Amino acid sequence: MKTHKSPLKRFMSEQWAAALIGNILLFLILAVSQPAFLQATNIMNILCQCSLFGIMAIGMTFVISTGGIDISVGMNALFTMALMYRLNSYGIFPVWAIFLIVLVVGCLVGLLNGFMASVLNFPDMIATLATMSILRGAAYLLLDNSQKFVDAPLRVIGNSKLFQLVPTPTVLMVIMTVIGILVLRYSRFGRYVLAVGGSKNSAVFSGLNVTRIRIGAYVICGVCAALGGIVYAGRIGSIAPNS
Structure with missing residues (x-):
């Protein structure tokens, strides 16, 4: 006989329920211990600060869902920032072209x-450890192993606000999160990603191109890491070799 779970039991059985409850409890503890925590300015500042990790985590989710791991995302973001600085120093590329170039490079890193x-x-x-080492060395060369400052035009994404209220990085993180959820849960590629992560052998026997699916997940991760670098450089306003 089939039993029906209550809405509460179905909620608690979800994998993300524990993380959500933990974050709510942390939020309440901080709100009680520090009343200033609930100020809108502080909330927006926190959301802006975590946008880098949120955007990069979206791409990492696809890789982890295939059963893989990418430890080069931090250096991919650093290399993106260094490449942005170097391209801008030539004075021949418009801002949109620089953003496009670094996103394509992030895609190529994921492809590699x-x-x-x-x-x-x-x-x-x-x-990914090998890629991380290569990207770190390349970033050092592009930055001449010294801290560099980001020109105002390159900070348009990381330092602006939508309607003078919500930080653009936060809006971008929310948009990327929604897109990631829709792709992973409701698209054919997303179902294939989860199938590969569930059982690679079963995916192969089902006729899935596991190699292409895993490469696609890494490409998404590389693009998200590059986008995170754009956001971080714009928000901080400077690039350090040890970022």
């Missing part, structure tokens, strides 16, 4: 990670 992990069959951590 996916190729090494899926085609060459390197362990995911080893493949």
Whole structure:
């Protein structure tokens, strides 16, 4: 006989329920201990600060959902910032072109990670560790191993506000989150990603192109890391080699 769970039991059985409850409890504790925590300015500042990690986490979710891992995302973001600075220093590229170029480069970094992990069959951590080291060295070279300041035009995404109220990085993080949820839960590619992560052998026997799916997940992760670098550089206003 089939039993029906109550709405509360169905909610508690969801994997994200524990994380949501934990965050709510943390929010309440901070609100009680520090009344200034509830101020709108502070809330918006927190959302803006976590936007970098939120955007990068969206891409990482796709990789982890395939059973992989990408530890190069931090250096991908740093390399993105360094490349932005270098391209802008030439004075021949408009801002939109610089953003487009670094996003394409982030896509290529993800493609490289996916190729090494899926085609060459390197362990995911080893493949992305190698990429991380390469990107760190390349970023040091682009920055001349010194801190650089970001010109105002390149800060348009990370330092602006929508309707003079909500930080643009926060809006971007929410948009990316919604897109990530829709793709992962309701698209064919998203279902394939979850199938690969559930059982790679079963996915192969089902006729799925596991290599292409895993590479696609790494590409998404690379683009999100590059976008996170754009947001971080715009918000902070400077780029340090140890970022």
